[in-house]
Amino acid sequence: MTAAMREAGEVWPGTGASVLYLPVEGQVPGGALSDRESAVYAAFRLEKRRREWLAGRLAAKALLSADGPAPAACDIGMDKFGRPCCGQALVSISHSNGWALAAVKPGSQFLGADLEKIEERHPAWYSDYFHPAELASRDPSEATRLWTVKEALLKALGLGLMADPLDIRTGERVMLSGKALERYREMGSPRYSVETRNYPAGFWTAVAA
């Protein structure tokens, strides 16, 4: 196990979730994966995808095993909404441009995290995914921050991009509509917070929990 795997991550005070970043590398530390996960790992055809999947899992396992269970015992599967989990414990995973991150929050059944590199986008991206009132200008950094908020919430809702990002309207208060609102109600309308950080340099991260 690497030193990074033994780190417990940092608790983000705005959400109470523990968050851990790992660089996407590629070696599987001994004892890190369950037999089922080793088979999934071996089946990826694209090296980039394999490495990202692994780094996200190693980050999640480092957080989950901080309380005791061995990493291989934290078999990360999916709950009924497609959200990654280890038994009853939800985790959220994201990867972007060489970084992977995982977030956990013991006892929480509403958890999503997203990591996104700040970059210039096609003009259609701004108009297709944001309500005009969400963006004062087409500033790539602020738009990326708001995008991570949308994706973190869509992951917490177990929808990902099966829902329209316009169903999440960012602002002083987040407003949900359409499939996102339907799923939120189905989940019992839990209270949540969203926290964003301009981290690592050149990226935005959002956690909803």
Ligand SMILES: CC(C)(COP(=O)(O)OP(=O)(O)OC[C@H]1O[C@@H](n2cnc3c(N)ncnc32)[C@H](O)[C@@H]1OP(=O)(O)O)[C@@H](O)C(=O)NCCC(=O)NCCS
């Ligand atoms: C969830 C989703 C928005 C993430 O997209 P992304 O920004 O490209 O990728 P990120 O790196 O931020 O996040 C990927 C992680 O989201 C997680 N994820 C996937 N589906 C999820 C869901 N329904 N709910 C919560 N988290 C989910 C996974 O852990 C995934 O990483 P992993 O496959 O390595 O474990 C996108 O994958 C999606 O819309 N999925 C739902 C639709 C779907 O399953 N389509 C089939 C694709 S073949």
